[in-house]
Amino acid sequence: MLVEVLGPVRLTTVEGAPVPVPERKLRLLLAALVAAGGEPIPADALIDRLWGESPPRDPRAVLRAKLSHLRSLLDAAQPGARELLERTPAGYRLAVGPDAVDAGTFATALARARRLDAPVRTAEALREALDLWRGQPYGDVRDEEWLAPVVAESAQARGDAVELLVETLVELGEPQEAIDAGMPAVPLHPGRERLIGALMHGLYQLGRQHEALALYESLRTRLADELGIDPGPHLQGLHTRILRQDPSLGPGAAREPAPDVPARTNLPAETAPLIGRHDELEELGRLVDASRLVTLTGIGGVGKTRLALHVARARATEFDRGVWFIDLTELSPTPVGEGGHGERIARSVMSAMGLIQRVAEVGAPDPDDALHRVGEALGARTALLVLDNCEHVVTEVAAFVAELLRHAAGARVLATSREPLGLPEEQRDDVGTLSTEPGDGEPAEAVEFFVARARAADPGFVLDEDSTATVTELCRRLDGLPLALELAAARIRGLTVDALLERLSDRLNLLRRPGHGVPRRRQTLRGMIDWSWSLLSETERAVLRRLAVHPGAMGLEAAETICAHPSENRDSTSAERAEVVDALTSLVDRSMVTMISTPAGARYGLLESIAAYAGEKLTEAGERDAVAGRHLDHYLDLVRRADRGLRGSAQRDWLMRMEAERVPVRHAFHESVGSQDGERAVALVLGTFWYSWMSGRQADLHGDLAAATALPGPRDRAFASATTLAAALDLGAGGGEARERITAALALFGDDAAARAEVQWFAGMAYLAADLHDEGERLVDDAVDLLIRRGMDWEAAVAACQRDWVIVMDRGEPPRGLPDGRDPESVLRAVGDRGYGLALVVGVQYCVAEVEGHAERAADAADRALEICQDMGFWSEAAYWRIVGAISSLRSGDLPSARRRLEEGRALAQQVASQHGLGFADQVESMIARPEGDVDPRRRR
16 A cells, blocks of 8 residues: 655555545545644544634534544555554554655655765656656645645655656756756746756757757846846856857867866765664765755753765765864864854864965965865865864854855765754754663664673673673663763773762762763763763753753653742842743754653653753752742642643643643652651642542552641641541551541541532542442442532532442442433533543443343443543553453454453553453453453443
């Protein structure tokens, strides 16, 4: 099967037969999934891309119908391909590789063509690639705003292919074929000077000098009218040579020799093999092929230089003017407030390429305009400049590169920097740390790197069964950062890996090495971070150190609250909320802060080594207590808002938000426990109760309630609630004294029956789960009455559904619903609950169908419950319903489907650590092993 987007969006069978995608919304859906490149897209994002500001009444239901239709089309293109459209916790994804999409096949073919050194083979490869195009990319959906960057990138790649084909055909002495291939592309790419130049050359070779000059004049007029500029020097020179009828342009003429600079390189020799980085090398090679400016960004010590040099060495023969390495480390930082004009960078380039020496050899003065001299020397010939360590002179580098790319048509730049250059044509490639997770039968890249460096320091070092776990943990604690791993490995002659790991709390002083031929800032981990710190503004430093109050990542709202300083206390290191956003953006660009995009928004965090350094700065600034207080207060406010939000129409949004905030919330809770702050600990655990329950984290909840209620603090209503819930969970887990504790806890409410009702029904459910039906039903029924009187409809409906589930499954009685005659489903829909409450309603419908022996109705209810749980992210519940689906398949005689559903459910239960789900899976596995048997439905929940 092939997904085709280089023209009208459609599918094609393995045999090449087209499978039309008949509806525009389906084409939009398929386009969105393809454009994501295999990454998951949240349902909300898909809804926005399909309907924008005019969604249908129930957009999620309609989206599911569209997805189902698309799965049918995938099956029509290739049996079983419906499984490629996957639903993941992060959203929907089309799990196909680049070669299963014509755009990916085209990109691979173009990259291959660029690497070929035989013009005949290059032309063949380019013709094959261009044959994949059937019209405008993405057909009738290409005008969607969200798709515009992808469409533009596809069109740009097509223009690159046509341009290279025309140049190659002219070089092969086939000017007519070049004209036929290139002239139709001129209206689509009217500003491509290389394309125009190649066509002018081809026309001249055919004796059509007048047409070649007219083509130039058309471009010159357009550039002057629209941009106020002239064509570049290479095209101007070609124009002049055509006017002079330069014989070197005629048919069969040899390619223009490089007049000034020999094809050579100054790349330093490789001192150690590159370890890992296979995916990064492939991606970087693709970017260097596709763009004239690529910047490798990343934190200091991550390996940007090594990666850039590896790629440059591999391509040293591809550039007729050579590949040049220019280390900018020794340049002093650009003075604050000065943008620079790139002259210092140009002089560094001239020095590296020997141009200053060559100017002196011919008696010319050292040029004042170094920028112009570099551009003139390179001209239209191809060259690759590797500009290393640009971060302290980034504005000067940007000015130089902008001029170079404009005046030297064949020049390409590969830069390394801790922040991007900020030019429009720049392709940024973020270099991450080495993986600390092992691959398929292979050690983790970070471990492999550490072992290689350790053996260089001590040839007797051996990674054995005893030390593997320690080395792996050491690499993880050092974030897989190559410089940190290298510095740690250098200490291996005097310290064991166990000793190294034990002393990582002092990593900034521990990780150092003697400096022979190594820049000072690379001799210690502290020195590397000091260098980056010195380039930050005061506001950036304040924000960075305040982020260190929490070891994990945090959202933008948390960062603003925690890092901002109250305006009435402003000083030289304070930051308003608006300034925090600007500082965060800059710190991410400078690779000091990591940013991860999630369905709940961006998350900002620090590598462990950066966090250790910033934590020192936080203490030095005397801010730790104040910032820690803001951190705790922020998450208290967050969980209180989440507790309200989870009980209505915003339930799904708050589930995603709390999932993203889970680590910092738990950090805040443990801070409260550690400081013996019972009041805050109780408030945090109550605020997270419904999130923990809905997300299947009952084990966390049980332990947190016990810890919070054991602390000193006020014995108020909040404490009574937490104590009741803790005792209820104990009873559900078989705790012997839990009944007495529940009675005592409920008594703490005194006459406040309304407050008691919020937890009383949960205590009643614990009684029902323990087969104490009379007392359990009394507690739940009394609580439901009180909740209704208080207007707490969501709580009343949920309590009624939970009770009905038990009495239907355990006693075979019909559901009772609400005492005022309202239907729980209607009540839940009225308050906007389309998730947890609705799943309970459908669960009760499933129970009724099971007890009444309606297998088909039960299977349908189970499928609907599964769909709701998956859509909402209730993964523990989803695991349960997947396993129930296995029972349905077994009953219908579909044993393969039963086994598949069971294993999917078991895998999901393992993923979310659902002990109930795993136990249920074992039950169903025994059913499948003896298909004639069954499990009593009353034993399943």
